[in-house]
Amino acid sequence: MASQRGKPLFKQYTRKYGDRLRAARADGQTPWRRCLAWFEALFVDHGVFRLLFWNKRKVSDRLWRGAQPHPWQVRALGRQGFRTIVNLRGPRDCATYLFEKQAAAEGGIRLVDFVMTSREPPSAERLHALKDLFASIDYPALIHCKSGADRAGITAALYLLVHEGRPAEEAKRQLALKYGHIAQGRTGVLDHFLDAYIKARDADGIDFWTWVDTAYDPVALRGEFQAGMIGNLIVDRLLRRE
Known part of the structure; x- marks a missing residue:
């Protein structure tokens, strides 16, 4: 059922009571707030x-990807020698984020907030910032979004492409159904982004960064992409992806 404003009642409910819940739990320093x-x-x-399925997968010898980790999983990463966690969701006033920050500090892991999007192709500025991030963090590292499917997938693909110099076709395999990525929904724009580069490379041999800096138009690319109705239903309504 939809509200008069056309927004699902579930979203209105979680927004309204989510705000109250955040105000009540504050920083979670008392048992009740915890x-x-x-x-x-x-x-x-x-x-x-995510208690049932963390979606943690190996990208390379130095990089892993996954869904949002719980605190005990973060501490386990510290015991395993992980040096960095890259949070692709960005900083948020959310208990999940507060738990992650605390657990990373306890586990001796550097937590880096780097926002990626799942329904828009990355901007050229974001791509260059990501290149710098890959060069600056300590490894082994874990990258994660909420579900480990879309933002983790495109970031893992770009890591292989721009940091390890792997072929774009190999990198694109990080966007796959086995990780939970649905190419037929709005998140398929990430596949379209990589396909656009592969097409340009095959046409004239252009390298990735030359393409990004001289030919890439994320606004036009976004306009070209058409998501399927069933894919959108799965991604947005059933799975409720960010």
């Missing part, structure tokens, strides 16, 4: 599903 924080992390941020 319980509220866990409720927020598990049910508002859908962390209950």
Whole structure:
């Protein structure tokens, strides 16, 4: 059922009561607030599903990808020798983020916030910033978004392409259904981005950074892409991806 403004009642409910919940749990420093924080992390941020499946996968010998980790998973990464976690969701007033920051500090891991998008192709500026990030962080490292499917996928693909010099076709395999990525929905614009480069490279041999700096138009590329209705239904309504 939709509201008078055309927005799903579920979204209005979670926005309204999510704000109240965040105000009540504050920084989670008392037992009651800690319980509220866990409720927020598990049910508002859908962390209950990640209890069953973290989606942690190996990208290369130095990089792993995954969904939003729970605190004990972050601490386990520290014991395994991981040096950096790159949070592709960005900093948020969310219990999940507060838990992650605390656990990273306890585990001796550097937490880096770097925002990526799942329904827009990355800007040239964002691509250059990502290149600098890959060159500056300590490894081994984990990159994660919420589900480990879309933003983690395009970031892993770009890591292989621009940092390790792997072929674009190999890099694109990081955007695959086995990771939970749905190319037929709006998130398929990420596949379209890589396909556009592959097409340009095959036409005249252009290298990736020359293409980004001289020919790449993310606005036009976004306008070209048409998502499927069923794919959108799965990604936006069923899976509720960010």
